[in-house]
Amino acid sequence: MIPILLIAIPLVTGFAAFFINTDKGAKIWSLLASIITLAIAVAALCEANTSSQLSVNAEWLPALGAKLSLSMDGMAKMLCLLTAVSLPLVFGATYKNTYNKPGNFYGLMLLMQAGLLGVFLATDALLFYFFWELALIPAYFLCSTWGGEKRIQVTFKFFIYTFVGSLLLLIGILYIYFKTPDSSFSIQSFYNTKLTDGQQFFVFWLFFLAFAIKMPIFPFHTWQPDTYEQAPTAVTMMLSGVMVKMGIYGVIRWILPVFPAAVVKFDQLIIVLSVIGMLYASLIAIRQDDVKRLIAYSSIAHIGLMCAAIFSSQQVGMEGVMIQMFNHGINVIGLWIVADAIEQQLGTRKFSELGGLAQRAPGLAILLVVMILANIALPLTNAFTGEFLMFNGLFNYSIWMAFIAGISIILAAVYSLNMVQKIFYGRTMPATEYANDANGNIQFVLALLAVAILVLGVYPQPVINLTHDSVQAVLAK
Amino acid sequence: MPIQYYLTLSAILFCIGVAGALTRRNAIIIFMCIELMLNAVNLMLVAFSKMSPAVEVAGTNGGTDAQLFVFFIMVVAAAEVSVGLAIIVMMYRNVHSIDVNFLNRLKN
Amino acid sequence: MDITQILFWILSALALFAAIMVLVSKNPVHSVLWLIVVFFAISGHYILLNAQFLAIVNLIVYAGAIMVLFLFVIMLMNLNAEAEPQKNNWMKIIGVVTGGLLLWVLVSAVRSAADMSSRTATLKTGDIGLIQNLGKVLFNDYAVPFEISSVLFLSAMVGAVVIGKKD
């Protein structure tokens, strides 16, 4: 029952929101809707994994062997929680922003949330593919309607790029579908299908390309910085906070168990790619002059680490990925909120025009510092546990990979501190001369995030336990 | 008379028709060449209808249906001609030319 | 080499020559006339093949009706050699070559059909071409197509009116 609600509520409220014309009305409506969703997601946490409340299995297209089957295990719970948490945060933080056609904006946001939740819940390949696309379409309209000046081309590139990926995914799904003994799309029969190595090596790439583009993994990442830069920040938060997790989730849920042989064969290559991506993105981030682009590249670096950890296929690394998916989500949302606060108030994102903001906006400064510390995975912030475990897994895979990847820790310190220093320290600039501190909502949301960061940093065990079963399940395959 | 003679003959006529359709620009001539192609086909069909030994298959009336097919072809040809000439005339009314390349607004 | 074979060769030669003349003659009227010659030659073939009905229909419908219609139109537009649009020679050569290629394809198809080599077309004999046989079959087995072709005619008629009528 719960999965249905999780998807239905944002879906319905989203469509309803299209007919709300007043700015305030739309905001209240969507905020309420997202909070209800959050409540349900929390309720899901309380259910035991075996509980019948957590799985739905209805007929959909019997002729095709596709079912409307949704279910939640630890990982799904965790990611649904992330999705459900992020939207109220986003709405809260951007409460003061105004959009023309507010109804459409918030409606699309809710629809996107529905799609994301669906992706995390679906245990039927065709259904999964449906939600995979459903999450993409609203994002497309959101970005190219309310984005920056280059929005149309950039978003279009993003769309086509990911669309190619998902079509390849579709081919892969169909290919396995015809190999399944009972010709069904259910994830179980996918797991039970025995593919020859040759088939695995081929289909693996169809799947992986789709996910790699979504994550994104070097060298498929070029859509990301542009999109994050151009998209309205509220959307960017969802994109980088939640949507990139789709790719990682896909790899864990759909690739590792289905193509064991291929994973063993290609893990070297993919880990190398990811590690290159980490260093590459970090180096580029060092030279960025734009807050949003910097965050985008740092996000690429983090995702690269997660991908590498996944393919090192060590339990430790996997645990790390799980917890990090959640933590990276909230951390990066926090960073975007700060970026948005700055841009909304000062109208610029260029480091060269910022500086000395700490004197004008001490509250924002302190909160940003917390976010940044989480971003560089300082101990006792949430990210530390995740990265510690992931690096540990990577180390067990290969000490040299761990070493090279570790360099990105140093680079991360460089660009993150650059950001703090250029925005908040030093003398004030014309732009920041008369700035004042961020408004209450933003500070409140950021404070919430900061608390979460520290709590999860000191006591991460709950999240680890939550996803423990999924890790076991994946590694068992 | 070996059947292949007839086949070859009608093939040649057919291709002459094709070549005509390719080499001329006058719509009417092209149309006539197409008629020529149809006649080549007719000839071939009639030749097949008289072929011996016929390809033995059940449930047909020997060569008759081939000749009836020719008949239908003529029927259709007549119908096509009426429409085709109407179109050509209409075009001539508008542009006073029946050069197929004269009207060239639709391209790319 | 009996008379029928001689006739076959003559008619074939005539048909081919006339067909070529249809292409090469500048004046559309001449083309029409040459085409009629082709039709006559083909009708001759029909008679050789003992398909009298078709031979007659061919003459009446094609030579008689269709070609006359063509002539009317050409006269009505008083087209002549001068008004005749010409393709440049390159296009002509390419056209001919292409036709030749198609011929090559067809002929090689015919020749690679091994089972045809042994077969012949029987001349002068056989009565399937006679009108009563054809009529029987036409109004038994082929009644439905016959009726349906009337739809074709109706649409052609309507079309001719819609398109041709001045308004």
Added chain:
Amino acid sequence: MNELVYLVPLFPLLGFLINGLCRKQLSKSLTGIIGSGSILVSFVISTILFWQVKSNGALPVDPLFTFIDAGSFKIDFAFQVDQLSCLFLLIITGVGFLIHVYSTSYMHDEEAPHFARYFSYLNLFVFSMLLLVLGANFVIMFIGWEGVGLCSYLLIGFWFKNDNYNYAAKKAFVMNRIGDLGFLLAIFWIIEKFHSADYAIVFANPQGTLSPADITGITLLLFVGATGKSAQIPLYTWLPDAMAGPTPVSALIHAATMVTAGIYMIARSNILYTLAPSVQAVVAVIGLATAVFAATIALKQNDIKKVLAYSTVSQLGYMFLGLGVGAYTGAVFHVMTHAFFKACLFLGAGSVIHAMGGEQDMRNMGGLKKYMPVTQITFLLSCFAIAGVPPFSGFFSKDAILSAAMQSNMLYYVIGVLGALLTAFYMFRLYGMTFLGSFRGTHDQEHHLHESPKAITIPLVVLAALATVGGLLGIPEVFVKDSNWLEKFLAPVFAGSTALTQAKPAEGNSSMELVYMFVVAAIIVAVIAFAWSKYKKYEKTTEPETGLGKVLANKWYVDEIYDAIVVRPLNALAGFLKNVVEKSGIDGFVNGVGRFVQYSSRQLRLLQSGLAGNYILYMVLSIVVLFVIFWNQTQIVQFLENIF
């Protein structure tokens, strides 16, 4: 009674939270009281703990909660109080408390919120440092390790309006991170082998689990971490720049406590090092090199704090030398004494700077003796201590290290002694230029020269006293039999190592050692006398340094070299990636695909020429082509199968 352990770090944490969150509300005095008070409390608790440990050995470890349980291994949030850690506890909280008190006066010019910010940072630092030394496993140590790094970053950049300070802060943090990476990898290695990071498990019987290669790797990586944190070659350059921070910070973090974390770590894992002699040699050589190298630089610095900074680096070098030659007790001993006299020196320098109104260049000082007697006396005592003049503390601690060095390798000893002489020289150059001779500053500077207030002088006196008598804790065996209290106290910690190194006779030819000791002491006194007389009548000179002097004054151009071989290439690479690879390369390719499609569209549509004749031509031709394909299909299918 064990809950006390958790109270030790708890109070600084509380202080941090209170000062940090209520920085707008609290008055300065209240902030100061909270800040220093919290440290005082934890100092008191530490002393209690100390007595417990002293009476009945190391306290048992019981975890507070499970920090990470990743299935294959489990990391507890647990504290361990044994002789080593409680010694450090005393140093940290004790010296820390004095410096807090000092700060209340030193930082008084800041307005309240920043004042509170300063104290919250300082408390946070103490908290992290306590975590570092209290942690019962490497991960907790790493947490503290990074925490102190963060605090040093925040405190160096405390005056964040000044960009150079920010750069210094960033430099410190990044260089520490380089070391941290090594530390982290070492931890992974340990976890991989032991499936745990607890000291108890790791040090129980390492040679059982670890291959020699493992040990070498782990110890090397740990040492990399140490070089970062404790400012050894090649990662020492951040420390001198770190002097950008407020002087008490330099005293606490960059002299007394944080920089000794590296020594703590190695002393903690002494057993591993004892098992890896080759790495020990590396440690010794690096330490020695750093000691002498930094000392040479210190010879020509004119910024009072810079001199002290380089002397710190050099003293840390001595400690590593000690660790390298297996004199773990000596190293820890030197950590302690160094904490006393170096803290005292820094605070003294701070008081001088305070009096000089922010002036740090010694060339503009001189003759301060008569203006600020207390500072001068305490400073002088500390100078004797650091120079290693008997019976000051420095003499004993340094001797403990040097004698061990002599036993392991004569060359170490000689070079070590040379370094000691340099130390003596530049310290008294510093003293002379500052306090002797006549005042060389401007008039209004001279006008309000004054002795610093009590809050500053009292800590100075206390520290000076400690610096003077502190040595008595470890009087070498050669004087009085088993008089070395510290040795006995720390024995349990280093038991494993000593068990392994029984081969060496504890006291070799003690008579020889005594001779050496006093010869050296004599030379040192001579050097001091020379420096004293030389800089008593120091006059400000304008002609620039030349030759070696110039090189030394420019710190051997190390910063420039690093800049040339690391920083600039990295920036260039980043720029190349950003502007060329990313834009033209990868993204260029992606967009190129799109452009190619459009281009081919532009070409392909030309086929649609609009001429019916051509259309028919194309179509007839394609019929022919289809036939050709059809006839050769077998070959084509073959071909396709070969491709796909």
Added chain:
Amino acid sequence: MNAIIISAVWGVIMMFCSFLVKNRGSYRHIAAFGLLTLLVANIMNSKGILLFDIDDHNMFQFNSFGLYFNSIAIFSTLVYVLLTGKEMEKYGKYTAEYFTLIFFVLCGVAVLSAYNNMLMLFLGIEILSIPLYILTGSDKKNLKSNEAALKYFLMGAFFTGIMLMGIALVYGGTGTFNLEVVRSTAKANGSSALSFLEVAGLIFVFVAMAFKVSAAPFHFWTPDVYDGAPTVFTSFMATVVKAAGFIAFLRLCEIKVIETGVAVDKVFGINWQLLFAVLIVATLLVGNITAVFQQSVKRMLAYSSIAQAGFMLFALFSLNDLAREGILIYAVAYSLATIGIFAILVKMKDFTFEGFNGLAKKQPVLAAACTIFLLSLAGIPLTAGFFAKYYMLASVIKTGSYLWLVILAVLFAAVSVYYYFRVIQAMYFKDGDALTEEVTPSFKTGLILLSGLIILVGVMPTLVLNYLYF
């Protein structure tokens, strides 16, 4: 049989209406009613209720598939007439005649969906084509219309010749015009199983059919004709007629390809798949790539229809049950979406992409509906178009070979997104005042219903397919 006769009869009725009924507005209502009756009659037929007892001497072979497609075609025509029938009144005074011709076309469609004899194929194709020549040229004063009609007619006649040549050769090889050849002695002794004449003939026939469904490289007429013809008729041509062509083609292949393939693949090693692979690649390439650069939405849609044909060809390539179902879904999805788009297009004053700028602000309903249609054409999930493409890809993947073909198709599908979304961008993200003719509420309702239908099929394709198995 019901459909064939009734459509012919109703065509005649419409003909009489042209002078019996004065009010031109009422023609389309009569036509709609006729279509309804036609639909009912056809469904009765598929339920086994025959209104006319005629012995067709095995000229036809009615099966549920053909009849079901027939219903789909009639239904689409109904939708078409309801949405855009009014527009026909713009072109001359022959509205009733146009409806007549449309009914005749439907008669041809009915023939093609059930023919069992080459002769009926030939007649059906002609009945399909000749009215279209006329409809194309119906805008007599418009030179583009003339040109289109002339080109269409000449090429159509030419390929009639090609097809006849093919049929003749097939007859030579088999001695009959029936599709199923009862090879009495044939199958027994290998090589005489079929003469190469039949194979060659089939190639000719396939080429002619490829021309009718505008598969490259026999597509050249399509862009010009679709562009030149009056938009309202383009819509009809591009949807119902093209789908019918595919059904005929599929029927031909299912019988001929399978039996010849089976009969002789040892002898000649015939591999029809290769032939179709070539056609598919060419069609996808030409359709998608050329559409990218178009400036006029109408012409873009012409090319996109070629691209869609490329996808439909997959059914002929793989010829399995999925292909059969798929072509039906595709017919529904593609026809409905295209009819919808053209219905919107005829309301536009300016057919270029710029003409759509800012439509979302002025006509939100039109824009939204148009978006759904475009998404369906692009094959985005939750629209019928997705399952259309899904079935096509699935049918090929099921055959297990030629996976590269699928990947290629998918890449081209991504290209197609490029030009479909250009319209969406114009409508939603570009500023401008899109000029439309007045839009009646009923029209809007129609669009909304249509888009609802498309989404319904997109979620529940089985709704469409289940009827197939009644």
